[in-house]
Amino acid sequence: MTESSQLTDPADDARDGVSLPPPRAPLSSWTWREIGYLLANFPLDVVAFVVLVVWLAAGLALSVTVVGVPLLATGLTACRQYGRLERARARSWLGVAVDEPSRLRPREHGFFGWLWTCLKDPVAWRHALFAFVRLPWGILTFAVVLVSLFVGWPVLPWLARWLSNVDRAMVRGLLSPSDELERRIAELESDRVAVTDTAAADLRRIERDLHDGAQARLVALAMGLGLAKEKLLEGRADESVAAMVDEAHGEVKLALQELRDLARGIHPAILTDRGLGPALASLAGRCTVPVTTSVDLAERPAAAIEGIVYFTVSELLQNVSKHSAARQASVEVWRSRDRLLLQVRDDGKGGARLDGGSGMAGLADRLGSVDGLFVLDSPAGGPTRVTAEVPWRPRPGERPEGGRGKGARGRR
Incomplete structure (x- = not known):
């Protein structure tokens, strides 16, 4: 289905709060899509509900052990994938285009950083709630649509449209990014990690440049000047002392240049x-x-x-x-x-x-x-x-x- 057909479909009128006009045909292609979506809800919702209940029960029961908490985190990761599947199904069958939530980014590296990020992921918990509330709704819509297919043909298009509009609202409410603030918070947290890593790398570079460059030259300069001082004090000044002083002068100039370059790298x-x-x-x-x-x-x-x-x-x-x-x-x-x-x-x-x-x-x-x-x-x-x-x-x-x-x- 093309984007333009999505924009002209009556479902978009419901999306904007406008009263729905009657379907263009008694059983149009859109009506059949909605009927197929509503009938498929029941088996998918049963599977999702059973998996959700078993996962929560096992995770909470084992939470006192080292297995329970990672099991909960893994289940929440699976809930994100379930939400992606439901968004794709709603996009294909109902024409509902919902943005993907921000990618999960652990604030800290390692297993425990991933674990804590998963457990407090609001997107995954909303997807779990979606799977929980959909079972009774899926049973109701399956029964109504199935009965209408045999005895309620005159009202079936209207019923399919109204029932599928509730599904559209559920998808938008529970499977979309909660708001722009949540997306920005996730992005800023990721950016904070990147900036911290960059700052740490810059500090390591400055330390390395000081240790291997200017510091090493200044140490050599101090040793050379010390030897020259000893010879001067002992009265053994000769051409070698002049050479030492000349070499020390060259080292001073090189050290100053390296310090200038380093300062330029920090802020020119x-x-x-x-x-x-x-x-x-x-x-x-x-x-x-x-x-x-x-x-x-x-x-x-x-x-x-x-x-x-x-x-x-x-x-x-x-x-x-x-x-x-x-x-x-x-x-x-x-x-x-x-x-x-x-x-x-x-x-x-x-x-x-x-x-x-x-x-x-x-x-x-x-x-x-x-x-x-x-x-x-x-x-x-x-x-x-x-x-x-x-x-x-x-x-x-x-x-x-x-x-x-x-x-x-x-x-x-």
């Missing part, structure tokens, strides 16, 4: 002082591929948004340098109402994927943590185009309105 000073335009132009200047930048912003967004955009561009330009084999690239940033948009393009070989190990998935998670979007378009042979957007969050004191305006532009 040019971004804080001058904003996205100069900061992105600086990134473009360090890329091995010629990059054109265009930043069209009348005002500066919040510091957190600037940082996310900066590090997203930094990661994308590193991918351009390492993997794209491109001859040129471009970076564009602009504002559209309450969103900040970013597009990075290159004329390279393409073939980039979110699961390709190039950090794209991490970028998508980082943007998702602030209610952003990340779209990758990279066919084999190129070009590659990454489009991202994040919410516009103004700095304190900025006017609530705003739009596109003059910004910094540059070219390497």
